Amino acid sequence: MRRYLAVGLDAYLCLLTVGLLVRSCLNAGGTGHAVALLVVQLVVLSFANQVLLTMAVRASAGKLIMGVRVIRLPDAGRPGFRSLVLRWLYGLLWLPLQPWHRLRGPAAEPSGPERPAGCPTEPHEDLAGVRQVRRSDLRHYRAAVEGLTG
Template sequence: MRRYLAVGLDCYLCLVTAGLLVRPHVDSPSRPGAVVLLLGPVLVLSFLNQVVLTALVGGSAGKLIMGIRVVSLPDAGRPAPGQLVRRWLHGLCWLPLQPWYGLRAHLARPDGVAGPAPRGCEEGDPYAEPYADPAGLRQVRRSDLAAHRRAAARRAL
């Protein structure tokens, strides 16, 4: 739930900020429509939030507000910039199509009942398919990350 709220906050903050930036230019006669005008700042702000801010402080604005950090697997260290860019592009291209894929899968079944969970989605599996990240990153609570690092430091002694 916390992850979904963080994504919602990120979207909201990005759209509001971009809207405030382009508001003075919307009624100008030489500018394209508001939607086209809004697309550039939304992409730039999304990149700054998801890639640059995460590289600097470990999470986007929404994730930091919700107490979530983005870490690289398997060492729980800082993610590399390449991983963050790949993750951002994945979010822009693949995630918005998920409602379409779900609807198409639902309509493809004659009885309309969803099939069994995909292989690898067993309950309790921390690396189950729904939580897989194509860039090898993971979202964890800040308190859990601190506890993990303390335990790793004790094991190293």
């Protein structure tokens, strides 16, 4: 539930920020130019939030508010730039199409060996070897690992 709320907060904060910038775009001259400028701002803000902020503090703005952290699998380390960019592109390009795929019905969904390579098999599995966990669970995990090695 926290993950979905974090995604909703991320989307809301991005749209709110772009909404505040819309006045500057409307004076840019022409509807097409204004729409293009808004789309560019949305993409840049999304990239900054999902990739750059996550590299810096292991979470986007919505995840920070909800107490969720992003970790690299299997060692629970800090994810790299490449995996965060892949994860961002996956969320930007593949996830918005999911309602359409679900409307087509379960018979149309590939499963097993027919499943496309980029599609996760579990709802919590991530494309780029990155996973979201609660901040408290990450602290407990690190304490347990330190206890085993210490």
